[in-house]
Structure formats: C-alpha cells, structure tokens
Amino acid sequence: xxxxxxxxxxxxxxxxxxxxxxxxxxxxxxxxxxxxxxxxxxxxxxxxxxxxxxxxxxxxxxxxxxxxxxxxxxxxxxxxxxxxxxxxxxxxxxxxxxxxxxxxxxxxxxxxxxxxxxxxxxxxxxxxxxxxxxxxxxxxxxxxxxxxxxxxxxxxxxxxxxxxxxxxxxxxxxxxxxxxxxxxxxxxxxxxxxxxxxxxxxxxxxxxxxxxxxxxxxxxxxxxxxxxxxxxxxxxxxxxxxxxxxxxxxxxxxxxxxxxxxxxxxxxxxxxxxxxxxxxxxxxxxxxxxxxxxxxxxxxxxxxxxxxxxxxxxxxxxxxxxxxxxxx
Numbered sequence: 333x334x335x336x337x338x339x340x341x342x343x344x345x346x347x348x349x350x351x352x353x354x355x356x357x358x359x360x361x362x363x364x365x366x367x368x369x370x371x372x373x374x375x376x377x378x379x380x381x382x383x384x385x386x387x388x389x390x391x392x393x394x395x396x397x398x399x400x401x402x403x404x405x406x407x408x409x410x411x412x413x414x415x416x417x418x419x420x421x422x423x424x425x426x427x428x429x430x431x432x433x434x435x436x437x438x439x440x441x442x443x444x445x446x447x448x449x450x451x452x453x454x455x456x457x458x459x460x461x462x463x464x465x466x467x468x469x470x471x472x473x474x475x476x477x478x479x480x481x482x483x484x485x486x487x488x489x490x491x492x493x494x495x496x497x498x499x500x501x502x503x504x505x506x507x508x509x510x511x512x513x514x515x516x517x518x519x520x521x522x523x524x525x526x527x528x529x530x531x532x533x534x535x536x537x538x539x540x541x542x543x544x545x546x547x548x549x550x551x552x553x554x555x556x557x558x559x560x561x562x563x564x565x566x567x568x569x570x571x572x573x574x575x576x577x578x579x580x581x582x583x584x585x586x587x588x589x590x591x592x593x594x595x596x597x598x599x600x601x602x603x604x605x606x607x608x609x610x611x612x613x614x615x616x617x618x619x620x621x622x623x624x625x626x627x628x629x630x631x632x633x634x635x636x637x638x639x640x641x642x643x644x645x646x647x648x649x650x651x652x653x654x655x656x657x658x659x660x
Contacts (some may be wrong), residue, residue: 333407333634334405335350335629337409337623340420345390346362346363347364350623357454360397362394365389368507379416408434409628410423410644412442413649421646428644438639438641439639444473445655447624461580463584463590465492466589471652484573494540497540499511519553529566532573536563543559564592583609584612634659
C-alpha cells in the first residue's frame with residue numbers, strides 16, 4: 333500500500349510518500365518547503381501564503397522523488413490538527429482536491445500521534461513513554477486503555493517556542509533552537525534561572541522572561557546554556573516520573589527539539605541510570621514532515637478508518653488524547 337501524506341501544521345508544507353512493505357515504513361519521498369524569517373516569528377497569514385505558493389511544486393517533487401504515479405497511490409492523508417488554523421486549511425484543501433481529482437481515499441490524522449507512530453516503527457520501540465518536544469507542543473505521552481494518554485505537558489508555551497522566542501531576543505532569527513544548541517556546549521558558567529515544574533506539568537514563560545531580562549548583563553553563551561539546561565532538566569524530570577509511574581522501560585524522543593544533542597545527552601543519562609532503552613528517530617522524521625503523516629494514514633486505513641470530505645475540516649486545538657486508537 334502506498335500513501336501520500338500532506339503536512340502543513342505550521343511553517344512547513346510537506347509531502348511524503350511511504351509504503352508498508354512487510355509492515356515496515358518505507359519512505360519513498362519526504363519533500364518539503366519551509367517558511368523562514370530572518371527576524372521575528374511566524375505570521376500565520378505569511379506562512380499560509382507560502383504554503384499556497386509552493387504546494388503544487390512540492391507535490392510534484394515528491395511524486396518524482398518516489399518514482400510513482402497517481403495510479404500507484406492508494407490513499408491520501410493530511411494533518412487535521414493540531415496546528416495553526418490558516419496553515420492547516422491549506423493542507424486540508426490540497427488533500428481534498430487531490431482526493432477528489434484522483435478518486436483516492438482521504439484520511440485526516442493527528443500530527444502528534446503521527447510523530448509517535450513513525451517513531452515507534454522506525455526505532456522498533458514497542459510500548460514506550462514518548463517525550464514529544466516541538467515548537468508548539470511539549471507532552472509526555474504513553475498508550476493506555478485505548479488512547480495515547482498525556483501524563484504531563486506544558487501549561488503555557490512549547491519548549492521549541494521557548495527556545496525560538498529567546499533566540500529572537502538574542503537576535504538569532506528563526507529557527508533559533510539549533511543555534512542555541514551549539515552555544516550550549518561552548519558555555520563556561522551557569523546563570524541562575526527559574527525552574528518551574530508543577531507536578532507532572534511544565535511552565536516555561538517565567539524562565540523565558542527571566543533569561544531575557546539578563547540579556548546584556550551576562551555572557552550570552554552562558555545565558556543560552558542556562559536557559560536550555562533548565563528547560564531540558566525540567567523535561568527530563570517529568571519524563572522520568574512518567575516512566576517510574578507506568579513502569580515502562582522504553583523512551584522515544586520525538587518532535588523538532590529531539591534533534592538537540594543537549595536533550596539527547598541529558599535524557600540518555602537518565603535512561604542509563606534507569607536501565608531503560610532510549611530511542612530517537614532519524615532527524616528528518618523528528619522535525620515536522622509529511623512521511624509521518626503518510627505512515628499514520630496507512631496505519632489508520634488498515635484499521636478501517638477514513639475521512640469523508642464533509643468531515644475533513646481542520647481542528648487547530650485537537651489534542652493527542654482526543655483520538656480513539658483502534659489500531660493497537
């Protein structure tokens with residue numbers, strides 16, 4: 333079976349094509365165009381306009397890269413939520429148009445669960461705790477009683493948004509996370525900053541404000557290190573608590589922030605001390621991408637799921653634990 337998936341939750345418009353040979357995810361193409369800025373964050377209208385302008389060329393590029401024609405494609409999936417509404421609408425509209433034009437089954441999928449399912453398939457993890465850390469999302473997730481349950485999450489901003497917002501204050505542009513990750517390993521001193529864990533939940537805005545107030549008063553590399561260190565230590569603490577509570581011995585780190593060497597190092601030490609296994613999918617499927625959307629489309633289709641055109645509306649605030657998981 334071959335699925336073409338469309339991702340458009342935020343700054344990335346992606347088209348992925350995957351097959352399920354021997355129940356393994358085989359990525360035939362994973363093309364994308366990402367909207368970026370030199371300064372400031374994402375303006376939804378600008379990102380959506382970029383998606384509209386680039387959608388046709390990304391679809392064409394994916395088909396060419398995969399070496400398939402529309403007659404080879406069995407179904408089309410798209411990110412239905414969560415995400416930026418205007419951006420999601422572009423992907424949904426493209427998916428609907430292609431579904432109608434080529435008479436293909438349509439499946440709307442949850443972006444967060446797509447990260448989880450492709451991560452499990454590519455790493456071989458069976459029943460992990462998932463640390464999902466991205467720009468807009470920070471959740472600690474595990475499968476339990478028919479749903480992916482959220483054991484802990486951010487109460488304000490995503491950890492990726494924390495890094496990007498702080499990076500903008502430093503004048504690093506967008507995305508700032510990779511640049512701060514480089515600074516992390518060059519720092520010499522720790523700068524005292526807030527550490528806010530509320531039970532199993534996290535609060536990052538106070539950390540951001542305190543760090544930004546120190547810009548110009550302390551070494552910027554030390555400050556970037558200290559902000560990232562506290563944020564990742566908070567995330568590691570609640571992840572370990574979830575593993576202890578559920579007695580799960582596997583951890584999958586996914587989302588764009590999973591590309592961070594600093595986060596992998598800290599989580600790796602925690603798992604080593606717990607004698608647990610840590611899995612990190614390849615970076616191209618940790619960041620926003622459409623291969624994961626295509627893979628979840630196949631997984632859900634095999635379980636009998638499909639989306640009517642009339643039900644293909646987007647859900648910007650859809651939660652991970654809203655989804656009834658009938659494929660596990």
